[in-house]
Structures are given as structure tokens and as C-alpha cells.
Amino acid sequence: MKYDFDTLVNRKGTGSYKWDSSEIEADVLPMWVADMDLKTAPCIIDTLRNRVEHGVFGYVSVPDAYYDAVISWFSRRHGWEIKREWIQYTSGVVPAISAIIKGLTQPADQVLVMTPVYNCFFSSIRNNGCTAVECPLVYENNTYTIDYQALEQCAANPDVKILLLCNPHNPACRVWTREELVKIGEVCKRNNVIVVSDEIHCELVMSGHQFTPFASVSQEMQDMCITCNSPSKSFNTAGLQIANIICNNTEWQQRIDRAINDNEVCDVNPFGVAGLIAAYNEGEEWLTELCEYIEGNYNLVKEFFSKNLPQFPVTTLEGTYLVWIDCRNTGQTSDEITRKLFEEARVLLNSGTMYGAAGEGFVRLNIACPRSRVEEALNRMLPVLKAL
Template identity: 45%
Template sequence: MKYDFDEVIDRRNTGSLKWDFYGRYFAEEEIIPMWVADMDFRSPQPVIEAVEKVARFGIYGYTEETWSYHEAVIEWLKRRHNWTIKQDWFHYSPGVVPALHWIVKRYAHPGDKVILQPPVYYPFFEAVETGGCHVVNNPLQLVDGWYKIDFNDLEEKAADKRVKMIILCSPHNPVGRVWGRDELERLGRICLDNNVLVVSDEIHADLLLNGHDHTPFASISEEFARNSITCYAPTKTFNLAGLQISNIIIPNPVLASEFKVALENNDMSRPNIFALHAAEAAYRYGDRWLDQVLAYFEENHALVKDTLGKKIPEIKVIPAEATYLAWLDCRGLGLDKEELAAFMEQKAGLGLSQGYIFGEGGEGFVRMNLGCPRSVVEEALKRIEGAVKSFCCR
């Protein structure tokens, strides 16, 4: 089946956070919302059919994750990432973010330190801080338009005995890097040597662009697997965020039993029945849809890069190796963070995620969600062009 991602679907009045609630975050009615990370596309047809089947059945009682669901995920990870996992490594969580909150509370003590690599997905900071821990920044380095891990800094920070954990974003939101095996090996070795647990958020792992390969952190070696918790989900991959399901993969049985206690204490150990069936259908039958949507993202990213490159040299596009999120370096506009937010919202009419919310190194950048039809991206680019021209000719 060939999917039509050019179709513009009106999501207003559907309870969509992106479309119906952006008034909470942005002032103007006519703003194009390109912020929160979901797509304006329907999920794969087999997913829609699975949800319809559950809806028609009409009994929505308690569930439990089934072998059939786990089998679908196991086969997917083998097929897409060459990673072999076992069924008893699986733990359910309604989302990666709630899991991160439980993980910080369970595996660190108040007053401990957790390393983050900003600019990074901002709920990481909240998870650390609400767990009573302190964030230690290991900022990414932007060298010639490309982000790198600062390993010397990481080595120094990991040596602090109060540092218990790193939350790795792999692939990285918002900078779009797919970490290479060598980078992950180096990071994993530093963490092992210093008894730092690696919590690897791999929610964007399936959204690989332009031939990039994802290396699951825990797949690198047995000792890395035993020193890690991987947070993985079908929700970004197949646009199921509203269904709330994720897979927390913990190969180390000691760590796993603690996570189980955290889940049970929160009475959160069972999935929503729609999520369970939708996610299984996605993993079993979603490859074609995913391959098509990834090709579409590549073209959306290329359009942004070419258009801004030709017309608005003040804005530089960071190359995206994964995800439908474009990370734009707007420092050339010479605006401070409030001015940049006001400029994008009031002059360009775009609801973007402002870079400064992603922590150190994010100021002067914006994140633009390209999980939308091409015509919307074109309109957004026109708006940016018009706003920059009128701004520069003041």
C-alpha cells in the first residue's frame, strides 16, 4: 500500500495537544503548530484496523502484555536493529518519561548526581530534579555544524562518586545525531569504569534517515547490557503517542526486579488494551509504512536545508541523521531568547520549540517538527522567509 503523506488532515477539535491546546503556549490563532513531537499523519493501516477491532469487540477489561506482543517487539528489534533480546528483559511503562522518573527515584538517592548531555529533551531535567537529584551537564560540542560528545569532560564528571547515572538520548533529540558504535563504546566504557548506570532513551531509534544505522547501547556487549536500562517505544515510530505504551528493556535481573517494584508500587504495570493491540500490529505489519514515512521525512529535511541555505543564510540547519525534528541554528539573526521566540511566533506565525528549553547550548536555536505534509513545511518556510526579510529591512 502506498501512503499519501501529502494529505492535509485537520486535527483541530480532536483533543490534539499540538493543534487544540497550543493556545496555552502560543498567543496567535493562525500559528502553524510545529512543536510537540507527534506527526500529522495517520498511523499505518494495520494499526487502525487493530484499534477498530478492539473497539468493536466492546469489552475493555484489564490487560497484561502477551507473549504475542513481546514476540512482535523481539522480531522487530532483530529485523530493524539486529538486536536479540529476551522476553524476561521486558517491562511495560505507559511512557518513557514516567519510566525515567521511576528510574531516577529507584536507582539514585536524593542528592546524587545524574549526567545529561544538553541541549537535550527537556523532561530529562525534570525527571532528575523531581527525583531529588542534581543535573551534571556534559554539554555536546558543536564543531563545524556537527555535534560531538565531549569525552574528556564526561570522564571528569563521571569520576565524581556522587554521579550515579547518565541519561543518554540515542538518537539525540533535538540535535538529530545517531551516535556511532565507537562513540557509544567510549561512553559505555567510561560509565562502567566509574559505576555509572546508563539509561539509554532510544525512543527515536526507528526514525533513521539517509542510511544511518542505530546501535542499541545494550547490544554492544554483555557488560554494557548489564549496566543499562533501555527505554524504547512504538509511539514516535508509528505516531501512537496518545495510546501510551513503551518497552523498558532491562537485561540485568537485579536492576529489573527493582524496576518491577517501582511499577507495581505505582500500580502502572498493565497496558491500555488499545495500545497493546495497536503496538503489536505496528511492529508486525508497520515496516512498509515506516519506510515510506522515513523517505518523506528525508525530503522534508532536504527542503528545509535547501530553502534556508539558499534564501536565509542567517539560519543554519543542523544535519538530521534521525527523527522528523529539524534543529535550526538561528544565532545569525542576532536575537536573544525572548526576541527569537517572539519573532517565530508573532512575525513568522510558527509554533516551534524554543532551543533554550533544551538546556545549555540551546539558546539561539529552534526545533521545528517536520512530521507534517510538504505543503505545511513549504508554508512555514515562506513565513520564515517573509519574517526575516521584513525584520532585516526594518
């Protein structure tokens, strides 16, 4: 490999949420929060270094180069043609989702989610006065599929205004296929439900799978959809706080823009802008190697479990770097298992129930780190899981 993903970077004492939160003592291996223990692409580091050298960090006017970088990246990599006037920037995908819900719903409306799903979906829905309606995914043969009948039933409720889709899906590890997206779209179209597609994990896709932007499926899907994305997950720049909302409906855009302003998240910072431009214009080669490296880590985890812990099936990882482990054979709750792993193995994972009741019995392991750290975490976890 041209790029180095093996070197351990000490993040302790850098103000890292993942490493420096109060309960995380020196002997704990944090394998939880979804950021990577890997340095970002050298092209981004160089760009930010130059920006720092400039020395003035005043308010930002987002340049043409920013829009060009977004448009060119999605056209080149995903065959999705975006127009500049569809792009609205904000300070993160969660702020984006929050503003979209605020702009397009009335209090007491309902928002549909397919669970288990990213925990902040629930808080964004709640914080905007709406209720989440959970349509559980179906788990079979170490993977998740959609129960379209159940989805149709949920969507048919006239109070349901939005489907909040996660594509690729955290933590279900799925990269939804074009056929699946078409079926989701048909259900939503029939029931007048807007699709809000969170595509933040769209570059983190394992070999043999292909990411399809929901809006790229057809003109009809594009017209009923609002997409949120950011290079932050794939390039490990979450702290730079930048994301885009992409939508071709002017009325929706205006309502979202109003909500972004009401929420006071309309300003971005110079590092986010510069980092995004560098990632999308120069980061592709690094990203390709990153995905190969993550896939290597995943293969290690899968082989380790099938050899040493076959009673814990590992969900097939199609996308993201978040491995979803089925612990239901133990009969213990996700919270009990993560507590024991924390206390006895000193490895910190996420409990499955953070992602809705459908996550009960599962735990989530973040493998975006040097391989030696994944090995260490697995070796620490082994005796604890064996004894459950």
C-alpha cells in the same frame, strides 16, 4: 509511494496538545510538540478499529504476542537479541525514565545528561530528588560531537550514578555511531555509571546512518545499560501510551518494578498493546516510506535555508523529525526568536533553551507533517527571520 503522507489531516478540535493548547488560535501553524500530523500506518488503524468493535475495554493482561512482537522486531531490524524476561512494559518512556531514576538512585544523587537534550529529562531527574549534571555537546560544522574528556570529568564525580543517554538524540539530530557508543560505555564503565538509553526515536533514521542499540554493542554494555523504547514516536501513537524497559539485571529490574508500582504506572491500555503488536509485526513497509518522506521534508528545509537564509545554518539531520536551526548570528535569544515567529509569522516552534542552556540561540522545528505544510511554515517564517 504506496502510502499517503501528503493529505492534510485536520487535528484542530481533536483534543490535541499540539493543536488545541489554549494559546494556539486558528491561524497558528504548530510545528512544536514531537508528534506527527500524519495518520499512523493503516495496519494499526485496522487493528484498533477491530479492537474498538469488540466493545469491551476492561483491564489488560499483556499477551505473549506482545513480547514476541518486541523481540522479533529488535532482532530483525537491529540485530539485538532480547529475552522476554528482560522486558517490562509501562505507560510511556517518560514514566519509564522516572521509575528507573527513582529505583536506582538515592535522593541527592546526580544524573548526567549531554545537552541540549529532551526537556523531560530534567523534570524526571528533578522529580525524583536528583540533580542534573550537564555535559554540553560540541557544535561544529552543523553537527554535534561528544567531548569525552568533559564526559569523563563529569562521570568521575562519585555522586553521578546514571548517564541518561538519548539515542538518537533529540534535539541534536545525531544517531550515535557504534564507535561513539563504545567510548561512552567505556567512560561509564570506568566510573561505575549506569547508562539509561532512551531509544524512542530509533526508527526515525535518515539514509546513510544506522541506529545501534546501546545494549547491542557488547555483552559488557548490555550488562551496564537499561534501554527504554516504544513504537510511539515512529508510528505516531504517543496517545496510546505504551513503552518498554529492557534490562537484563534482575536486581535493577526489581527496583524499577517497585518504582513503577509506587508511581502507579503499572497498567497499560488495550489500544497501546494492540497498536504495538500491529506496528512491530506489520508496520515496517509504512515506516520505510515515512522515513523517506521525512528526509524529503528535511531536504526541502535545508535547501530553503541555504538559498534564502544562509545566515541560519541548519543542523545535519541524522535522525528524528526535529530540525535544529542555528540562529546565533542574529545575537537574539531563542525565546525572542520563537516569540517573534509566533507573533509575526504565526508559526509555533520550540525555543532552544527548553533543552538546557546549551540550546541558547537555536530553535527546533518539527517537520513530521505533509510537505505543503512545511512549505507554508517556511514561507511564513522567511520575512520574520530575514528581519531579525
